[in-house]
Amino acid sequence: MLYLVGLGLGDAKDITVKGLEAVRRCRKVYLEAYTSVLTVGKEALEEFYGKELILADRETVEQEADSILKDADVCDVAFLVVGDPFGATTHSDLVLRAVKLGIPYQVIHNASIxxxxxxxxxxxxxxxxxxxxxxxxxxxxxxxxxxxxxxxxxxxxxxxxxxxxxxxxxxxxxxxxxxxxxxxxxxxxxxxxxxxxxxxxxxxxxxxxxxxxxxxxxxxxxxxxxxxxxxxxxxxxxxxxxxxxxxxxxxxxxxxxxxxxxxxxxxxxxxxxxxxxxxxxxxxx
Amino acid sequence: MLYLVGLGLGDAKDITVKGLEAVRRCRKVYLEAYTSVLTVGKEALEEFYGKELILADRETVEQEADSILKDADVCDVAFLVVGDPFGATTHSDLVLRAVKLGIPYQVIHNASIxxxxxxxxxxxxxxxxxxxxxxxxxxxxxxxxxxxxxxxxxxxxxxxxxxxxxxxxxxxxxxxxxxxxxxxxxxxxxxxxxxxxxxxxxxxxxxxxxxxxxxxxxxxxxxxxxxxxxxxxxxxxxxxxxxxxxxxxxxxxxxxxxxxxxxxxxxxxxxxxxxxxxxxxxxxx
Missing domain, CATH: 3.30.950.10 (Tetrapyrrole methylase, C-terminal domain)
Structure with a gap:
């Protein structure tokens, strides 16, 4: 399963309870890091989530989407996005690739700007x-x-x-x-x-x-x-x-x-x- | 303090961690119940939050805003809104009254439709x-x-x-x-x-x-x-x-x-x- 999880806008605690549960359940957790930033850094998120985060910059997402999805085919993977996954920047491309590969996905919404x-x-x-x-x-x-x-x-x-x-x-x-x-x-x-x-x-x-x-x-x-x-x-x-x-x-x-x-x-x-x-x-x- | 807390769109777990902490800290918790509904009922929310909720229908909010705010002057009060507090329906009126009475308020955002x-x-x-x-x-x-x-x-x-x-x-x-x-x-x-x-x-x-x-x-x-x-x-x-x-x-x-x-x-x-x-x-x- 691929979880697209919105982190909201402020700090680590702006994730929803449902989103936090998903993150803690996932084997791999990517943090989208090129369209927005939270007021706290990656380390603060890692500490609060109790998970190591893999920074996904524009290159990673555009060039390595298939490897992100390869993982999602065999285990739970979360892709974290500041704001909402379909807010200011949409991640339609990742969703379309997932659907083509037959990988189920779930969106966990949050506030966006x-x-x-x-x-x-x-x-x-x-x-x-x-x-x-x-x-x-x-x-x-x-x-x-x-x-x-x-x-x-x-x-x-x-x-x-x-x-x-x-x-x-x-x-x-x-x-x-x-x-x-x-x-x-x-x-x-x-x-x-x-x-x-x-x-x-x-x-x-x-x-x-x-x-x-x-x-x-x-x-x-x-x-x-x-x-x-x-x-x-x-x-x-x-x-x-x-x-x-x-x-x-x-x-x-x-x-x-x-x-x-x-x-x-x-x-x-x-x-x-x-x-x-x-x-x-x-x-x- | 008056907390305006967005509940998101799905069920009890769509509240943010920050929102949940605020709710659990509050002496009185109102649930705005006239502009939208979650897919779960008041009871499910009460169980998950561990708090009794006071249903605030249109009459309560429009006619008893002052009594809601009177409480907020002496203790922490939360006003829960499905979606975001400033989403499809805004609660500007409550905010303006709070400011006039010198009561501090905090908005905890969430996804809205x-x-x-x-x-x-x-x-x-x-x-x-x-x-x-x-x-x-x-x-x-x-x-x-x-x-x-x-x-x-x-x-x-x-x-x-x-x-x-x-x-x-x-x-x-x-x-x-x-x-x-x-x-x-x-x-x-x-x-x-x-x-x-x-x-x-x-x-x-x-x-x-x-x-x-x-x-x-x-x-x-x-x-x-x-x-x-x-x-x-x-x-x-x-x-x-x-x-x-x-x-x-x-x-x-x-x-x-x-x-x-x-x-x-x-x-x-x-x-x-x-x-x-x-x-x-x-x-x-």
Whole structure:
């Protein structure tokens, strides 16, 4: 049996009781380690689960899926995923391979950033398409996410922006020389995401467009959702470029049309309570 | 402290370890019992948690929120919610009251139907606004959800349809006579939801409209997601009107534009594999 087990978002104890029982029963336990991170390390998980974990980076999962599954054919194997196994990153590929090989699988769900963002008070109902904001480079500055946010907002919908993670990336030089030397992991902050959006707004204005989203659009910055030190901050997009939210992981929401109850919840987290209402009103009017 | 604890979707063991520890620590434990149900009853939860649960129906939560919070001011109180506390139904109101009274609160997240639907293989990224399909009566047949599904589909987005639940409803007669006699609970099935959508399509055609969504649109029916006997069925909207999915809770997805990997996953669950590809192709072309 192959168990796909969601770990939730905070620390070792965010696994479900059902998930923990499955992990403890399994002969081999893989930890997917390239799309997200918990606030605790592999060692803390190993201690709590009482199991040795095999780190599965992108290479392992993509290139050695068959060997992971070979084990699952003869014994119980767990594949642990931060959040939910079908949350921000889906593991459809592994499931499809398992089914083709006739290996039964079971999904043990958990919270993912896709639903836990509800804690800021914006209703999950009212979210449109989720976007990913990627790190810009000197030569590559895509803006497609901006147009999706714009479309959601025109439809009155909020947009959850998942922020880029670069884990086990190689420098161009190391890649070309075939050296398996990796850069330190990078996690996009709300500040960086907001800066990129502000850059796009400036570009659009230079092109004569008055963008639907401005520096005054109400946004929400979220850090380490589900962890004891989680931080939520609401304010203008401009305020998001300077707000201090601490370590990764960060996510950001660009609001659409807000219900009064949503507005009242966001006020709890406002960077600058005195101006929040003005900006929010400007925004929804 | 007020703990808002998500219970997940299946049975007693879908609570997280952190959630279980909080419940066992609390003096009073309320179970929100009007927006969703687990596949197990209150007794099974009480046995597993080792705690007596106070059922909180809509009346209790809306009318007695202050008494729930009065307790939370002096001791630890848990408010248990099927799924996630900020999932399909948010409990913002309770949070706002707690904050006003200066009572600290903590959210313990879990899977909700809003993210667990990813198990069918459709990417959560690609979902638009979520809709609720309500039970029609002889005199009230709203169609607004249809227009939202249509809009999502025009944008290429999938739509999660949450299906109506009627718990502790009074008949008109009992309501008028002020008798607190309640009808047996009703949960909308995928069959019923599909029938209502098919009715709307017929109506629209009579009005000369050729609807974006037809009897051949690919949909997904889901029942008891996260439970051991969960069922997923993919097929045309027409097939959803007759598919057999068993007991509640049901949800339905109307697909938008599908990625090849999404299509391949949905094929695993197809009601009629031989025709699935034809219909899916017709749909996305």
């Amino acid at each position: 896709m639903n836990a963002v509800g804690c800021c008070g914006l209703q999950l109902y009212n979210f449109g398409e989720t976007v990913s904001i990627v790190f810009w480079t000197d030569t590559w500055k895509p803006e497609s996410f901006f147009d999706k946010i714009k479309k959601n907002r025109q439809n009155g919908m909020h947009t959850l922006c998942l922020l880029d993670i670069k884990v086990k990336e190689q420098s161009l030089e190391n890649l070309m020389k075939g050296r398996k030397i990796y850069e330190p992991p990078r996690y996009m902050s709300v500040n960086q995401a907001a800066e990129q959006l502000l850059d796009i707004i400036r570009n659009r204005r230079l092109q004569g467009e008055e963008p639907e989203i401005t520096e005054n659009t109400i946004c929400v910055g979220l850090a380490r959702v589900g962890a004891p030190d989680q931080k939520i901050a609401s304010g203008t997009l401009y305020q998001m470029s300077t707000v201090e939210l601490g370590g990764p992981l960060h996510s950001m929401i660009v609001t659409g049309t807000m219900h009064p109850l949503e507005l009242e919840m966001l006020k709890l987290f406002s960077v600058d309570a005195s101006n929040f209402e003005n900006n929010a009103f400007e925004k929804t009017s | 809003m993210n667990a639907v990813g198990c069918c293989g459709l990417q959560l990224y690609n979902f638009g606004e979520t809709v609720s399909i309500v039970f029609w009566t002889d005199t009230w047949k709203p169609e607004s959800f249809f227009d939202k599904i249509k809009k999502n589909r025009q944008n290429g987005m999938h739509t999660l349809c949450l299906l109506d639940i009627k718990v502790k409803e009074q008949s008109l007669e009992n309501l008028m006579k002020g008798r607190k006699i309640y009808e047996p609970p009703r949960y909308m099935s995928v069959n019923q939801a599909a029938e209502q959508l098919l009715d709307i399509i017929r109506n629209r055609r009579l009005q000369g409209e050729e609807p974006e969504i037809t009897e051949n649109t690919i949909c997904v029916g889901l029942a008891r997601v996260g439970a051991p006997d969960q069922k997923i069925a993919s097929g045309t909207l027409y097939q959803m009107s007759t598919v057999e999915l068993g007991g509640p809770l049901h949800s339905m997805i109307v697909t938008g534009t599908m990625h090849p990997l999404e299509l391949e996953m949905l094929k695993l669950f197809s009601v009629d594999a031989s025709n699935f590809e034809n219909n899916a192709f017709e749909k996305t072309s």
